[in-house]
Amino acid sequence: MCECRSALPSLYGSVVVLGAGDTAFDCATSALRCGARKVFVVFRKGFRNIRAVPEEVSKQATYIKNKGQSTGSHV
Secondary structure (H helix, E strand, O other): OOOOOOOOOOOOOEEEEEOOOHHHHHHHHHHHHOOOOEEEEEOOOOHHHOOOOHHHHHHHHHHHHHHOOOOOOEO
16 A cells, blocks of 8 residues: 555456566556456567566566466466
């Protein structure tokens, strides 16, 4: 919860995040925390061109594994 004390939104089903930067991976992690069942991070230039720092990508993959959704979420 942020300092403003507002509740997080509830998400259902699948979420698509467009982009390959740090913000995209932050959005993917937030979507999972808000209840999304699957999160797809979509970008057009291949894995070698992901602009997110490697720690962000690893953090997202770890969060998916810990949440038990490794078969349904794709990073």
